[in-house]
Amino acid sequence: MYKILKRKVLHDGILQFTLEAPFIAKKAQPGQFVVLRVNEYGERIPLTIADFNREQGTIDIIFMVIGASTTMLAKLNEGDSILDLVGPLGKKTDIRPGMGTVVCIGGGIGVAPIYPIVRGMREAGNHVIAIMGAKNKDILILKDEMEKVADEVIVTTDDGSFGIKGFVTTALQQLIDKGVDISEVVAIGPVIMMKTVADTTRPYNIKTVVSLNPIMVDGTGMCGGCRVQVGDKIKFACVDGPEFDGHLVDFTNLMERQRMYRPQEAVEKDHICRLEKQVEAMEEK
């Protein structure tokens, strides 16, 4: 059992949990994720490690309430526990000193996983420009935290309610047009965002790393449910990734595979009341 030490509502439907997980905190590296299961009826869902504190033995996860499992997770309070937490999983981000100027892009909830990467890149002595994208200013997360760890922070909103009006690629294109010498781009967010980032950098041959989020079950390489097409190879995102060369990823196939369980997910939403009962039963224990 993994205790929730802190529960913070970042925005309506976006939550941050600080979890007691000393062994995972000890080993966690930027770019890695955990797989968790809320209770014995739960499914295993992957979430990126948004932050870790080795001294306090904690890791943070940030999630948006989008389906049954995240609904169930969101119902838990400080002091409650998550049944299973597995990690740290996946390969760590390739962070080295002397990389030069790195642009880290987080779209929507993707700002959470990009945060430890920004921090790590900066700690290694690189110049980090963080681009944060959101639909509007109300759902912008981690802005203050990001400003503490990045050299420059650029915010974009789809509706122009804050920062640059447009998408993250608008800001990225502006940097390129200004002649900023970008050695590498790391992008995390919705698949369509990562695809457009890769499309933006491709003509300039700027190395672009994306963190993929396919459906996962075990997260340890035993099932291949998370397989993605990268160049001419099939890769398992959970062990070979989750980060890959954005110029080689077959994003269309990834988006199709993410839709695989849409009908079942709809059934699940109808059963949220049952989930609530399960959570109640769990709390009584």
Added chain:
Amino acid sequence: MALVMEKHKMPEQDPKVRAHNFNEVALGYTEELAVAEANRCLHCKVPHCRKGCPVEVDIPEFIAKIKEKDFVGADKKIKESNSLPAICGRVCPQENQCEKYCVMGIKGEPVGIGRLERFVADYCMKNDTEVIEKTVKEDMPKVAIVGSGPAGLACAGDLAKMGYQVTIFEALHTAGGVLSYGIPEFRLPKDGVVKPEIENLRKMGVKIEVDAVIGKLFTIDDLMQEYNFSAVFVATGAGLPHFMNIPGENLNGVYSSNEFLTRCNLMKAYRFPEYATPIKVGKVVAVVGGGNVAMDSARTALRLGAEHVYIVYRRSEAELPARREEVEHAKEEGIDFRLLNNPVEILGDENGYVTGIRCIKMELGEPDSSGRRRPVPIEGSEFDLAVDTVVIAIGQGPNPLVQSTTPDMEVNKRGNIVADEETCKTSKEGVFAGGDIVTGAATVILAMGAGKKAAKAIDEYLKEKFSK
């Protein structure tokens, strides 16, 4: 008294009924049937059956106790050498092991040793006759076991009996390895059989740490240096699914057998939405492969509501690697065997969902290195089967997580750990390995046999180490 030449039949669920539920197919002997079957044993002076058992159960002795209706005594006898009899009695390929050597098998059918072992274990579990004592001692050295499948469990059981402080590290949230995620409920009940047998190990004092991925959370070196484990047994199995590398394998509706069975068995997707993990099974399913995993996948698909299930296998019936009994069960339930067919492409629609599988007909050529006749494609014989789900069950390789983080442990070119067959010793001091991670995918009982050998070797190693 005239010899009964045939095994007493074990009652089974009707094929038409069982094809639509996940309850166990074989119902097990009654007391009367068990005693009658035990009476077929001739008690040979030199019991050949024992040499066929990889964990060397004293077969004639436990059968003698069944004859006397001393079922509890029989159970104790078995447990001297096998901590998991309810599991072994169900999933061992006895026809290639103990029963292969039974004298009764020369002119008739061998004694149903597996069925008797199962009966005894079930009887004692049901009547709660077992008193499991804590054998682990606080002043004994610590041994880490990586993986809680059959090899790890067998090794843990034996080491705990010797008093060692055993901790099993399991990557998934439930112990058991293939017993929990792979073999379906209708062959091996989880709550009724697997859980209680593993619970017995806990009662002996074995610690089981789930959610612990060795290679990520801890390395082998962490365990030995930081957490004071004096020896480590690596039993991580063959859990890396092979794909065919044919076009269309990334379409929606294509599963590895590992994913398909894990969703169903471990995550209980067959009880969706009570359990949150979904599974998608269409009306027509093709399972590619001919081993036990293929049979399990096909029969699972049927129970999940598929109307028609094909087994697509590139060789002929004689070469099917699955147990005969499983093939028969699959046929009785209506699985459609398409033999001497090999998939060349999986076909899909514009939304990325499977619509069919393109196969080529095969004929058998000369025997290959495995001794089986090699399948050769017949040019121009391609044809399409309309299916909406494909399960790839063509085998598994070793998961590289432990090996890749233990650089001083020798690995062969297939990625299997190199270990001595008898002592399970690896090239790394104090580290032993056995089961599928060494041999490649094999059987539950062979893995258990390796676990027992490792326990013996670890005991010898530690005795020598601490006598210095």
